[in-house]
């Protein structure tokens with residue numbers, strides 16, 4: 001059973017604007033050479049802000065099946 005968020009970035013839709021990298025409150029993303037990378041998925045709180053802010057609908061975040069309720 002997964003207890004961290006699953007983060008999928010559709011590279012075909014991403015235009016590398018870095019909004020997700022800048023606005024994720026938990027700094028989950030790092031910019032790779034061309035596309036963002038979910039470098040710290042274990043820190044994701046599944047707030048889905050990145051999904052909402054991505055202008056190209058390129059991100060899908062699936063919340064953990066067993067969320068860690070103590071995560072701040």
Ligand code: SF4
Pocket residue numbers: 005007023024025026027028029043044045046047048049050051061
């Ligand atoms: S869902 Fe929230 S915490 Fe998780 S990567 Fe997106 S913006 Fe960051």
Ligand code: SF4
Pocket residue numbers: 009013014015016017018019020021036053054055056057058059
């Ligand atoms: S916000 Fe969307 S389009 Fe912009 S870098 Fe992130 S995934 Fe790519």
